[in-house]
Amino acid sequence: MPYRLHMMVCAGTGCVSNRSLELRDALSAELARRGLDKEIEIVTTGCNGFCGVGPILLVQPDGIFYQKVQVKDVPLLVEEHLVKGRPVKSLMFTPPEAKEPVPRMRDIPFFGKQMLVALRNRGMIDPEKIEDYIARGGYQALAKALTTMTPKQIIEEIKASGLRGRGGGGFPTGIKWETCVHAHSEDGVRYLVCNADEGDPGAFMDRSIIEGDPHSVIEGMVIGAYAIGAHQGYIYVRHEYPLALKRFMIALDQAREYGLLGKDILGTGFDFDIEVHRGAGAFVCGESTALMASIEGRVGEPRAKYIHTVEVGLYNKPTVLNNVETFANVPVIIERGAKWFASIGTEHSKGTKVFSLAGRVKNTGLVEVPMGLSLRELIFDIGGGIADNGKFKAVQTGGPSGGFLPEDLLDLPVDYEKLYEAGSMMGSGGVVVMDHTSCMVDVARFFVDFLQSESCGKCTPCREGIKAMHGILSRICDGKGSEADLATLEELCSVVADTSLCALGGSAPNPVLTSLRYFRSEYEAHLQGKCPAGVCRALITFRINDKCTGCHLCFKACPTSAVLGEPKQMHSIIQGKCIKCGACYDVCKFEAVTKE
Amino acid sequence: MAIKEVSEEKVREIARRWGGREGFLVEMLQDVQTEYRYIPEAAIRTLSKEVGVPVGQIYHLATFFKRFSLKPRGEHVVSVCTGTACHVKGAPRVLDACARELGIGVGETTRDGKFTLEEVRCLGCCGLAAVVTVNDDIHGHVTTSKVPRLLKRYKGTEKASHGEADDQ
Ligand SMILES: Cc1cc2nc3c(=O)[nH]c(=O)nc-3n(C[C@H](O)[C@H](O)[C@H](O)COP(=O)(O)O)c2cc1C
Ligand code: FES
Numbered sequence: 001m002p003y004r005l006h007m008m009v010c011a012g013t014g015c016v017s018n019r020s021l022e023l024r025d026a027l028s029a030e031l032a033r034r035g036l037d038k039e040i041e042i043v044t045t046g047c048n049g050f051c052g053v054g055p056i057l058l059v060q061p062d063g064i065f066y067q068k069v070q071v072k073d074v075p076l077l078v079e080e081h082l083v084k085g086r087p088v089k090s091l092m093f094t095p096p097e098a099k100e101p102v103p104r105m106r107d108i109p110f111f112g113k114q115m116l117v118a119l120r121n122r123g124m125i126d127p128e129k130i131e132d133y134i135a136r137g138g139y140q141a142l143a144k145a146l147t148t149m150t151p152k153q154i155i156e157e158i159k160a161s162g163l164r165g166r167g168g169g170g171f172p173t174g175i176k177w178e179t180c181v182h183a184h185s186e187d188g189v190r191y192l193v194c195n196a197d198e199g200d201p202g203a204f205m206d207r208s209i210i211e212g213d214p215h216s217v218i219e220g221m222v223i224g225a226y227a228i229g230a231h232q233g234y235i236y237v238r239h240e241y242p243l244a245l246k247r248f249m250i251a252l253d254q255a256r257e258y259g260l261l262g263k264d265i266l267g268t269g270f271d272f273d274i275e276v277h278r279g280a281g282a283f284v285c286g287e288s289t290a291l292m293a294s295i296e297g298r299v300g301e302p303r304a305k306y307i308h309t310v311e312v313g314l315y316n317k318p319t320v321l322n323n324v325e326t327f328a329n330v331p332v333i334i335e336r337g338a339k340w341f342a343s344i345g346t347e348h349s350k351g352t353k354v355f356s357l358a359g360r361v362k363n364t365g366l367v368e369v370p371m372g373l374s375l376r377e378l379i380f381d382i383g384g385g386i387a388d389n390g391k392f393k394a395v396q397t398g399g400p401s402g403g404f405l406p407e408d409l410l411d412l413p414v415d416y417e418k419l420y421e422a423g424s425m426m427g428s429g430g431v432v433v434m435d436h437t438s439c440m441v442d443v444a445r446f447f448v449d450f451l452q453s454e455s456c457g458k459c460t461p462c463r464e465g466i467k468a469m470h471g472i473l474s475r476i477c478d479g480k481g482s483e484a485d486l487a488t489l490e491e492l493c494s495v496v497a498d499t500s501l502c503a504l505g506g507s508a509p510n511p512v513l514t515s516l517r518y519f520r521s522e523y524e525a526h527l528q529g530k531c532p533a534g535v536c537r538a539l540i541t542f543r544i545n546d547k548c549t550g551c552h553l554c555f556k557a558c559p560t561s562a563v564l565g566e567p568k569q570m571h572s573i574i575q576g577k578c579i580k581c582g583a584c585y586d587v588c589k590f591e592a593v594t595k596e
Numbered sequence: 597m598a599i600k601e602v603s604e605e606k607v608r609e610i611a612r613r614w615g616g617r618e619g620f621l622v623e624m625l626q627d628v629q630t631e632y633r634y635i636p637e638a639a640i641r642t643l644s645k646e647v648g649v650p651v652g653q654i655y656h657l658a659t660f661f662k663r664f665s666l667k668p669r670g671e672h673v674v675s676v677c678t679g680t681a682c683h684v685k686g687a688p689r690v691l692d693a694c695a696r697e698l699g700i701g702v703g704e705t706t707r708d709g710k711f712t713l714e715e716v717r718c719l720g721c722c723g724l725a726a727v728v729t730v731n732d733d734i735h736g737h738v739t740t741s742k743v744p745r746l747l748k749r750y751k752g753t754e755k756a757s758h759g760e761a762d763d764q
Contacts (some may be wrong), residue, residue, distance in 0.1 A: 013721045017734035051723030142652045201679030201718035208720075239626065239663055240719055242732065280622050283664030283717065297618035358681035358722035365723050396680065430630070432722075446683050450717060456660075544609045557741045559696050581688050581696075583740045 004039040005082065007125055010056040012047025012211055013204075013243055014365075019071070020055035026071045030078045040082060043132075046212020046247075048123040049366035050110055053093060058105060058123055065105040065240055066091040096362060096384050110363045111384050115344070117367030118166075118328040119368045121213045125193040127247050130254035133215040139260055141331035145223045146268045149334075155181070158330065160338035161349030165193050166205075167286075167323030168401065168427050169503075170349075170416040173330075176320060180228045183311040183318035191319040192225045194235040194274075194327055195291060196244070199283035200399030201450060203430030205354040205594045206324035208366050210237070210244040213328070214251035218274065220327030222261060223334060225272040229525055234273040239281065249276065283400075283454035287502050288313075288321050290456065301342040302455045302502035323428070325354055347369035349415035359396075359432040362387050370412075373438050376410040379433055390435035394519065400447045400454075401507035403514030404440060423514040425507070439535035440519040441526055445473035447511040455504060462505030465496035469512060476526045478538040486523060490516065537580040541596060544584075546572050548592035554584035603637040606631065611646035618647055623708055625664055633669040649679070670705045670712035672750045677727040679718030685725040686739065691715065693743040694728070710751070 009015075009024040024042060031037045048056050053067035057077075064087050069077070074090060080086045092101035095109055095550075116122055125132035133139070142431045145154055151544050159174030180190060194217060194412050198206040210217060221233050237245050252274060255261035277295050284290045290300035292314045313319025329351060332340045342350050349371040355378065360363050362384030369378065375395055379385070386392050394404040403424035405412065412418050416426050435441065448470045457463045472489050493509030500506045516523065525532050531539040544554070548569040562578040565571030573584070585593045610627045614620035620644070628639045635658045644651045658664045676682075676691040682717040695701055698711050719727050724736025728743075730750055738746065 013719075013734065014723050014736070017721065017736050051721065084684060159639060198720065199717075202681045202722055203718070204720035204722055240716065277620075278626055279661075280626060280664060281716075282660065295619060297621040297647075297649070297657075299656050356722060358725060359684045394678070395609075399680070419742075430680065430722075432684060434684055443680075443684065454717075466684070543611050559693070574763060579692075581692055581740055582686070583693070586686075586739050587741050 002507035003041040005041075006060040007040060007042045008045045008058040008060060009042060010046075010054060010058075010123065011044045012049075012051065012054075013206060014051030015054035015056055017242070018054040022071055023055050023057070023069055023074070027078070030074050031082075033379075034078065034083070036078070036082060043126050044128070045123045045125060046121075046127045047118070047208040047366060049208065049368075050363065051366070052362075052364040056123075057091075059087075062087075063104045063106060065093060065103070065108060067093045068479075082257065090572045096439045098540070106445065110365070110367070110382055112382065113373070113377065114368050115370050116368050117332050117341075117344075118209060118216070118325050118354055119212070119366070120332065121216065123212070123571040125213065127212050127214055128250050130251065130258060133213070137335070138215055138331075139219055139258075141334040142222055142260065143220050143266055145334050146266055146270060148225060151181070151227045151229060154223065154334065157338045158333060161333045161341040162338075162345075162348075163326065163329055163333060163341065164349065164416065165323055166329070166353065166429070168398075168425070170426060173322060173326055177224065177228050177323070179308075180318045180320045181311040185318050188229070189232075189315075189317045190228050190230040191314045191317055192221060192228060192230040192233040192272075193291070193295070193314060193321045194221055194233070194324060195286060195288075195321055196235055196237040196241075196324045197279050197286035197291065198238055198241075198324075198428065199286040200428045200430045201453075202356070202358055202396070203399060205366060205429050207241050207244050208356075209324050209328050209354070210241070210248050214244075214248045215255065216328040216331060217248075217324055218251055218255050218261065220330035221274060222265065222272055223320065223330050224320060224327065224344060226270055228318075230320070231271050231273075233272060234277060234295055234314070235274055236277050236279055236285070236295060239278045239427045245276070245278065252276070282456075282500070284448075284456045284504055287504060290504070291321065292319065299456075301458045302504070304501055325429075328575050346413060346415045348417055353414070353426070353429055355429045355431045357383050357431050357433070360387050360390055360435040360437065361385070361433040365473045371415045372413040374411050374413055375405065378414065378431065379410070383433065386433070386435050392433070393436055393438060394434045394440060395431065396424075396432045396434065396443070396511070398425035398510070399430045400428045400451050401425060401503065401510055402430075403435075403510040404443070404518060405514070406518040409455045409518075423510065423517060425510070437532055437533055437535070438444060439533035440515045440522045441473065441476055441531075441536045442533075444511050445470065445477055448473055448508070451508045459499075459501035459505065461496050461499040462501065462508065465492055465500075466505065466508055469491055469496070470507075473512070476523060477531075477536040479526060479529045479536070481523075481527050483527065486516070486527075517537060540580060541575065542573055542578055542580060542582070542585060542596070543594050544592055545594055546570065546574055546592075549588045549590055551589070553587045553589070554593060557587045559581040559583060600632050602632065602636045604638070604642050607639045607642040608646055609712050611643055616646050616648075618649055621647060621649070621654065622661070625654070625661075629664055633671075634665045634667055635691075637666075668705070668709070671710050672730055673712045673714060674747065675714045675716040675719075675721055675729045677717070677719050677725070677729075678715045679725075681718070681722035681725040682727055689725045690726050690728065690738050690743060693740040696749065697744055697747050711747075745756060
């Protein structure tokens with residue numbers, strides 16, 4: 001079956017929603033029609049990470065990268081590239097400053113600075129085929145671990161690698177495993193749980209890892225289970241991720257069939273299996289104790305953690321809980337060794353980190369970089385800078401528990417400690433970039449609103465405190481705030497942070513505190529009745545200026561008929577009718593609609 | 597579309613599919629939600645008997661998680677992502693546009709039972725922000741002005757009974 005070429009069609013969620021599956025079918029039909037299907041194989045891969053330019057098509061082994069490929073491009077592509085051997089320039093990616101399109105994937109800046117460890121098989125395999133994973137060296141680490149290493153050696157290796165949890169807290173993984181082994185369990189039962197709840201609104205690393213390479217997570221889990229002596233594992237996946245769930249289920253079945261999961265794994269006598277639980281839409285269920293309660297069939301409310309879950313966790317047994325990306329790193333460490341892993345990154349943050357780059361940045365998508373890269377490199381070199389020629393204002397890391405960082409901190413190296421010192425955190429790896437069109441008070445309110453609705457309500461500081469914070473922020477956004485509100489807000493923040501039961505409340509003030517610390521002038525402007533970014537509706541007015549050509553687009557777009565004017569004549573807005581939805585602003589091609 | 601009659605047999609089958617295990621209560625509720633598009637009281641009672649846990653515990657779960665609804669939901673569920681990435685790309689305005697277009701508020705269902713409008717916090721495709729899903733279809737790069745056309749596709753099957761026919 002020596003295929004001459006492989007066409008890797010991206011089937012991550014982003015590309016699928018851009019109709020990549022139809023593209024694949026069209027390609028396959030065209031290859032068959034021209035009798036090329038014996039020499040060229042089509043592979044459906046997981047997410048490539050460059051979601052903004054999908055559907056993505058990669059031709060291997062040449063590494064030619066095509067983007068935004070449509071079904072109608074298929075005949076040309078097959079004729080030119082596959083038959084005549086002339087790659088099609090018009091479908092290649094042209095980086096923002098470059099004049100010529102870049103043919104090869106590795107030459108594109110977005111990919112060039114990345115280092116793939118957790119995402120090592122990204123775009124190279126069909127996630128629904130275990131053979132593909134094995135062909136790329138998959139499950140070799142498992143074989144090595146189970147046949148040549150003792151559980152203790154594995155734990156030592158993970159400890160030496162310096163791997164820290166990728167789910168938010170950054171706790172050293174090896175120490176967590178060791179503590180679990182030493183924890184007392186009457187009947188010797190221990191559990192291993194994978195956290196795939198990914199609740200951070202603005203993060204999709206775990207989703208992509210499971211969708212693109214589910215076996216890497218399974219392999220990591222089995223190695224972890226062997227190290228701590230667990231025979232039952234669980235994975236808790238958000239129900240919002242149907243594709244990830246489907247691929248993980250397929251992978252589990254295949255692993256069982258191949259004797260890599262279930263009874264007597266690889267003939268070593270070690271038993272371990274994994275049970276899947278779907279979350280049902282609650283952010284707090286990503287928290288360890290809430291997650292375990294939820295797996296037991298109870299409501300996901302956290303408990304106080306005087307005793308940690310590694311000692312008394314799921315069904316009151318010692319339990320290791322790790323994030324998807326943490327597990328995906330484990331096989332590589334076993335295979336390539338702790339030394340190699342520890343050579344990447346900074347002093348206290350080893351290895352790489354996957355970030356989901358989103359918001360007002362040119363290249364949105366998923367990237368994996370060595371720890372210690374600066375925010376500037378992440379946003380400007382890899383992310384290509386700000387979209388639509390906007391001006392950078394802030395970057396938000398760590399999701400609702402993290403904070404906003406301003407321009408003068410762009411050279412901050414990204415690692416656990418540095419981000420924490422700046423008032424933010426690594427979190428799960430969501431990086432949302434904001435430009436002059438984002439209002440910091442509004443975004444702070446957004447996070448507080450999110451946390452308010454996600455608070456489980458069990459403890460008072462979090463339930464009531466966040467609500468009070470939200471009230472104040474809303475007042476400020478409505479232009480009704482006062483100087484005293486800012487002081488109250490700061491005080492509330494410290495009470496909520498100090499007295500909440502779990503980290504949801506404990507870190508809830510971060511977005512507010514960092515926005516106050518770095519963007520206080522925006523708060524002050526709101527107190528004066530101005531929203532500099534033009535976002536807070538109570539404080540803005542839409543008008544039409546004399547650049548208006550009378551194209552009538554805004555007239556048609558206005559849902560409340562607030563725009564007046566005949567075609568080809570200057571239009572105007574009836575303020576009393578205007579609901580400030582911004583539809584006219586969005587459709588205007590002449591910068592004739594202004595907001596202030 | 598009519599609301600499905602709740603069948604005790606069907607709910608029992610769901611409970612058995614998950615071995616009647618308490619640990620799978622959330623999964624059972626997921627299946628009930630998928631089957632009936634809400635969690636009917638009768639189903640809660642049946643599950644309580646099958647699994648052997650108090651009705652209150654199941655209500656607690658059914659009201660705690662966002663995915664579950666005690667009221668019947670529409671045939672098409674329109675979910676507007678209001679995650680961070682979508683927020684900074686205009687999700688609040690998209691949400692308003694959907695509400696206007698459907699003539700209902702967030703969390704409500706149109707009177708003909710066709711549409712339910714919901715917010716969801718991040719669908720994990722932030723690269724496509726702003727994102728709206730209708731049932732299982734993901735629509736990326738949505739703006740206020742694209743909303744009418746997007747929703748029109750789903751009004752199709754029967755005559756739309758509310759809202760105006762939209763412009764292009
Ligand atoms: C409110 C809250 C939400 C959380 N959500 C997640 C999540 O979605 N995914 C995750 O891996 N960890 C989440 N965590 C962190 C987990 O509690 C836990 O620390 C982590 O899963 C441990 O894995 P790690 O050591 O591999 O990072 C959350 C914590 C809190 C307090
Ligand atoms: S924020 Fe909308 S998909 Fe992530």
